[in-house]
Amino acid sequence: MINDLHKVEKINLDNIPDSVNKLATKGDEDLIDFELPNRDIYKKQFNQCQEYLHSGDSYELCLTTQSKIHLPSYIQPWDIYKVLTLHKNPSPFSCFMDFDDCCLISSSPERFLSWKDDITSGNNNKIVQLRPIKGTVKNTDEITYEIATKILKTPKEMGENLMIVDLIRHDLYQFTDEVEVSQLMTVEEYKTVFQLVSVIQGKLYKEGYHGIDLLHRSLPPGSMTGAPKKRSVELLQDIESMQKNFVGGRRGIYSGVVGYWSITDDSIENNPKTKLWRIGAGVPSRF
Template sequence: MIADERPGTWLVWTEEHPLEAEPDALFAHLYGADGAPAVWLDSASQAYGSGRYSLMGAPEGPRDHVLAFWAADGRLAVDGQPAGTGHDLWRLVGERLDRNPSEAPAGLPFAGGYVGAVGYGVKSVGARPRSDAPDAQLAHLSRFLVLDHLVSRLHVVATGPASDEAEARAWIERTVDRIAHVRPLPRPAAPVRAGAAATSVTRDRYLDDLAAVRAWLRAGDSYEACYTYSLRFASDEAPFDVYRRLRRTNPAPYASYLRLDGRDVLSCSPERYLAVTSSGWAETKPIKGTARREADPASDREAARALAADPKTRSENLMIVDLLRNDLGRVCAPGTVTVPRLMAVESYATVHQLVTSVRGRLLPRRAAAVHAAEALFPPGSMTGAPKRRTVELLDGLEAAARGLYSGVIGAFSRCGAVDLAVVIRTAVVSDGLVEIGTGGAITIESDPESEADETVAKATPLLQAFGRTHPFEARRGRAGA
């Protein structure tokens, strides 16, 4: 069971040094390419005000642990040991962080806390399917690194009660010494071609299911629904090696690599679920609308222009923005929820995306940031609108449980901040079996064949990192969000 800490503020000890090593080499040197739990929130791309900081660490402090949670019965395990049933994950995390708050050093986004993934099954609406794999896994970190990519600085950080000071400073000294011996890693090898993945639905079943979704829309049961399916295949390649390949070919501002008790998560997510500052300002940045980059500059500009003007894409984006304004409005002070950027085109290495920012100031309450993360969950961009009824309909239609896909990955900090990404463009590896979720928003204007092709486009970068292909025959076209 988790140690019952005495209430009180935790201290933060830190040393700052130049950031000279490549992040992947730093992670491999300190935490290994496989083995014990370790996490890396990897800002592999810095653009549009995002991606300044990366965070990496392992639960190696005297009070650190890994939580595993099963939503169906509230079952909890701590470091692999059963810790009872009937738990509420959000309440547990919020209470533990609130019991021992700490103040982040000036300019840093994290002051210790929980880092990991909360899967779609933790939702409070619709069904909570039983699963052998945990619906959420969170590592508690009191020893970690913060990489500031803007000014190329590395912060070695330890947190804990005052009684931990001697051990914390000794850990910092040891870690700084180890960092001095980091050596570059060789360039990731090209993947070995291994054929097509298996899907949870055939293309014909996919088209039939979309017909069912469109019937809901015509009946007025839903206005927009995010239908998903999964791809699976075996791989004997080290997940960390695949992640290194993925972050080179498809860098993303909210990328991550998690290694948590038998499961590796490789994510190149481009979408922010929720960021909350320690002062209580919250922001969510839903994506609805994605188009491939073109090699020819004129064609590339036209692709971005067409994306911004596409009526279907704008309709998808607007419906999700309205949903998220409502979700944020339930936890924010009246009159503070605004939309400072509406359907702006952001261009990355391989895609243009249509992104909106919704912001508000949280109402003061205990564990306000964790409460906000719960209130918005699951991500509106991965459900549709209205959320409750659409989730119920999707639960009855989709062929496989989503698992971690459509949930969130990120950090819950003791300073009152959170920084979470939507689990999209993500592979989950367990015992050599790889699972990738894909899907897209369906509206009354959707063309089923084009929607099928869009799901292929979104899964392709991950499949290519493993040397795999998608079994659906895809036409070249617009890629969905």
């Protein structure tokens, strides 16, 4: 299992089989067959989200769907991961997890939760941190950091981000009275996108509690569900059940080691017969 891009930085594209190297080269997309979601069903789901938002049941819903990706059988999951993280979409919270009958290939820019010892306190306190992302602009030759910032610092993008920040602060206050928003709506640049990122942290000091307790109380991630979280999850479970062979609400945490967990957006579930790419998009109320 690889959870740190820096651990595989010595791997280069020359070590990847020719068949997979083609996937990293424009013009060879004929190797890939995408089975996209049903457009009419998705439009119906989107409209249902809008109805719930207008009625006040939720302020934002992260509607999720999935695509199936068909590749030649000789292309291995580990090779796909190397192409993804070294060429297509380098990200700080990438991971490759092999469960024998299924693999998770993730190239995520979003940390969900981390905790570490508070070395300044002299006791067993833990510092916990969450880094939600809400707001994305494609990184192209035409889009500079300044242009991306102007796009992302609009009421719609900032409103979405602020809702999730408030939701996470509420989750943290279950464990500590010391909660700080150390970074609010900062634009970060990655190879393929610009993201609007906030950082919320606190000290976990209540006796008998561990980071696992915080993880349990914080799931599922607010940036992948909506606000308020509980009601949004209930609504999405119903809305997404329209999709054939898709289990509504499957948007949890799959990637992690002791101490930090990441969000599994930009991820592929690799099964023996097919590869599932689940995609979410926030549907907000008007700002």
